[in-house]
Amino acid sequence: MCLVCGGRYEESRFPGLVRCKACGFVAANLDISDEELATIYGEDYFHGNEYLDYIAEEESLRLNFRNRISTLRSLVSDLADKELFEIGCAYGFFLQEVAPVVRRASGIDISADAVRSAQGERGVDAVCGDYLKFDLPRPVDIIAMWDTIEHLKRPDLFVSKAARDLRTGGILALTTGDIQSLNARLRGKKWRMIHPPTHLHYFSTATITKLLNRHGFDVIHASHPGNSRKFRSVLYYIFVLRMKRPAIYAALQKIGLFNFSITINLFDIMYIIAQRR
Template sequence: MNHHAPRTDLSPCILCGSSSGRYLYPSAGIITCTGCGLVRADDIPDQGRLMELYSESYFRSTNSGALGYDDYIADRDKICRTFRKRLREVEIQAGRKGKLLDVGCATGFFLEIAGQLGWEAKGIEISAFACEFARRHMSVDIMCGSLAQAELIPESFDVITMWDFIEHCPDPSTELAHAHRLLKPGGLLALTTPNISSVSARIWGARWMGIKQGEHLYYFSPATIKRLLLKHHLVPIRVKHVGKYIDVDFFIKRTGQYSATVQRLLSRASRWLGVSDVIIYVNPFDIMLVYARKGITSE
């Protein structure tokens, strides 16, 4: 295949409808739409392949730099710290507590925190492993399946959250259409997703940590995510960059994707100082937190 020539056999772009794209990172199978600049994978899996992907091995991965998490459940404390920080911001934007839907809720950690803080929280998750863990170990209301399959009352949620979710979707446009349908007029959508136009993404190219071949299917910039939201009458009100809580050891492992020499030096220093397990908040300014509201007047 000539990776320099445009492809004209792609499925229609979810933003502009074009079937033409040029390879941005051929080695990672990443294409840019020639019509609107939306970046996506050249191979979009179907529902069956996705369900196979998000098995237990995704949440306990042997190579989390390429796929999944080292140990999502063992990292619960750090993940929950991040979720508490995000929920505090959501509460400021929402103005009041009410009914919340977490789409792509994984094992339900965010749901549990939201419930403890007074939200009427419900979650939906495609991974059978994550749903089973939540049902066995968490006191949460979780549905297993896709948003399209869920029998939920239209205009019944005050807030919908999509944490690190939309980039995994075969059709983010459809997911946002469902979100619009389920939100009350004036309801709040909050989502996080990697920023393909960030400085680190531009510097590192196909080596950027946000590139995960076979896992991340769409790569948004502030411009393209705003366009997609507006397409579904979800009005963007704020876009900012956020980080997450991680331990020093995880941070050092991730530097290995960019420089093995730096990783070795940091690893030695970390062991000498005894700080490998210290938890820190890291914001590399390449993850967007996007807030949008459903218009008061529905279609």
């Protein structure tokens, strides 16, 4: 049954994915156990295929988190008085970026390895565990969920718990791929976001809005922000990771021209901010 609208799934044009007949929501056609998921998100996850090396991506991630924070700031008055909780905080980069601009920031992640590093190296307030089984000490003002909802077995349960954990008027901010974006439609089954079993759910602005509405949220912002990174890390990706030619990268690095940031925007990642009614 479709977890956005309760409709029925049918085959989709993507192999391995099903689509809701009623609302068009796309999901991976597989039944994965909690044990299998725990294995996927073990120690290797952030160093594996999904994130070539999450720590090496740190600089880009931080640039993007700063952009997301400025969007939040433009929509949330008195950000400095707000308490924020992050679901899927990984190594704690976002918590570290946001901590100075809010009253209090904490988070949770399923990956023990990532949380150890978040607590130890970044000194942020993070716990390891399953959000669905976690009791927040008190309601919060903002819940952030960056590139996380697509990984969840039951995004509907996360959204309904977030609604309970937020104060009235509280904010749920999230990013995820947009399967209705032009790039996703052009790329079809080759769209880079399609990879079950890590990505289990594929939203569009319409289906995420429907899910949020159903659980007591109104969408107050929807955008497709670009992905900023240092030109250096683009070259690193091309020459070192893809072409395996570190010598070229080293030579280019000597020229020292590329310590500037560029923004690549395929307009297929959506940034949704919703307010609890």
